[in-house]
Amino acid sequence: MSSFSALVAGLDRDRQVVIQAHDFPDHDAVGAAYALSHLLQLQRFTVVLSYGGTIQSASLREEIEVLSIPIGAASEMAIEDDAQVIVVDGFVGNSNISGVPGKIYGVIDHHSPPTQPKIPFHDIRETIGACCTIVYSYFTETGTEIEGTVATALLIGLMMDTGFMTRGVSEADLAAFNDLFFRGDWRLGSRLLKNSLSLRDLGLFREAINVCVVAGDFCFVPVTKECTQEAMALVADFFLGLREIHFVVVVEPDREEYRLSVRSEDIDRPADVIIRAALEGIGSGGGHIHMGGGSIPRDLYPGEEGLRKRFIDAGARKKSE
Numbered sequence: 001m002s003s004f005s006a007l008v009a010g011l012d013r014d015r016q017v018v019i020q021a022h023d024f025p026d027h028d029a030v031g032a033a034y035a036l037s038h039l040l041q042l043q044r045f046t047v048v049l050s051y052g053g054t055i056q057s058a059s060l061r062e063e064i065e066v067l068s069i070p071i072g073a074a075s076e077m078a079i080e081d082d083a084q085v086i087v088v089d090g091f092v093g094n095s096n097i098s099g100v101p102g103k104i105y106g107v108i109d110h111h112s113p114p115t116q117p118k119i120p121f122h123d124i125r126e127t128i129g130a131c132c133t134i135v136y137s138y139f140t141e142t143g144t145e146i147e148g149t150v151a152t153a154l155l156i157g158l159m160m161d162t163g164f165m166t167r168g169v170s171e172a173d174l175a176a177f178n179d180l181f182f183r184g185d186w187r188l189g190s191r192l193l194k195n196s197l198s199l200r201d202l203g204l205f206r207e208a209i210n211v212c213v214v215a216g217d218f219c220f221v222p223v224t225k226e227c228t229q230e231a232m233a234l235v236a237d238f239f240l241g242l243r244e245i246h247f248v249v250v251v252e253p254d255r256e257e258y259r260l261s262v263r264s265e266d267i268d269r270p271a272d273v274i275i276r277a278a279l280e281g282i283g284s285g286g287g288h289i290h291m292g293g294g295s296i297p298r299d300l301y302p303g304e305e306g307l308r309k310r311f312i313d314a315g316a317r318k319k320s321e
């Protein structure tokens, strides 16, 4: 059975379907959720789109407005108690999925799961660059025409997660990109993604440049300013763009915890593997080969130097394997 038929087979048409993007969602999660809602509506399901937390990215907020994507915070949507929840671009039990009423029915994701999912449906493809590509495959599987705004949302998620097709790209991503590029509005997508920073972010970059600690090809950036996940990711991308640097860790305080954004250009030091090793016993995290993230509760934070050493040791251990 194809993945999409398997997804639909276990769903009940008399109960609401909630497609839930991870907390503080990004363009990939929202694009995948939106496109999936179209497919399920064509199959006569009643669908609600929601996310946990808030939308922190101004660029994503504009995308949602321009494309009129009917998504809202889970707390503000009328979600029924017996709803069937499908989580996209994140894992159940993962710290970035907050509680939603209803029962978790399925997960569609491209991150390596920390544990085997115990739910009726899961489609987890770790080798795929964007969750949008997985949902795109449901359209090709079912021979469903992809209309303009859906194509644009999928394209934006795909461009975002692959860094404009420069990281984690599989053949499926490339095929989706090829089809979606002119089907959707690539100009809008490029403009939104290429303008995600604002003058307000300059202070963060200034601090990052001042505090970064470089050791060989490893750059550690402990900033003290609270910032959005998106801005932190762009800081990490900036340092990775330096020719001498192949591994970047950005750390930032966020209320009760420290958050991390990690980038790797070295396949011998996959970001997700190194994050898990470095945070063992003090925090959690994951992601993909090229990028990942994590968090450490304040009371377990080993200090800047302690954390930097943990990453250096984890990298050295992995390389010597």
Ligand SMILES: [Mn+2]
Binding pocket: 028, 029, 089, 110, 129, 130, 131, 161
């Ligand atoms: Mn993603």
